Amino acid sequence: MNIGDFNLRQRRISKSLVNRRAREYVEKKPQLKGIIGLYREVFSVQRRMSQRIPDRLPHIEGAQVSSRLQEGKLLLEPEEVEIDLPLLVEMIREIGEALLRKGEKEPEGMRAFLEGIAQETARELVEGYLAGDEDRFNSLAESQPVEPELIYLLLHLSLAPFYWKAAGPLARQADLDQVPRGTCPVCGDLPLMGFLRAEDGLRVLECSRCGTRWGFPRLMCPFCSTTDQEKLGYIYAEEDPNHRLYLCDNCHRYLKVTQGYAGKDEELVLPLEDLSTAHLDLEAEKRGYRRGCRTVFS
């Protein structure tokens, strides 16, 4: 089988596509103008900066890709991501500026943080972030003038383009149609949300960091892996059957899923879907469920 023969198509989103789709969402719901404008701005910085990250050959290929998948190992371990620190610092600054320009209110200490961030600080913060150790990250972030959550968000958004570059060639070599894990098989991060593939209803999740898509069993909870059908179900509003909330009564978490998208799946911009279905998050929380995924901005 040749590279690219697998069925699951990865997303293909460009700046012009995101802009076009963003306008459509805002036309339908004018109250989303602010948050969608913010996403457009951040995406445009990420896209522009990503062009400065050199293409590299993937660090594993062919049989190694399949064997890592079979063993449940990540295709891209944290130490395998190559990060150009000066470029990362520039990215953090530019994304921070975008948040200041388009965000609702200015977070305390943000300007001071952006002005003061040095490569050495960035390196330490990235190490803490990549280690996935919340305490370590928070203790590193505490000496900074902004809240640790905001630094985390800035890093998440700024590292994404490095992950896109590395994840793309790996995802294209891997059979990701049926991967029974609730975190990204390439980089290990949480998904953003899911959609049902038009041709066969396969439930596809999309990584909030590297953007990889993978097929996940419909009869399993992505967060606690239960397959107890008594505990799993979905609901939707009568006036909007294309947006479902999959609820799990075992771990009390939920997943938002889009279905019936009329365009090509590759061009479905899930971050925009997520931002435009915030009312479903409120509904799920009202019913006592916690979000199992990340959001676009957290």
Ligand SMILES: [Zn+2]
């Ligand atoms: Zn990922």
Ligand SMILES: [Zn+2]
């Ligand atoms: Zn669950």
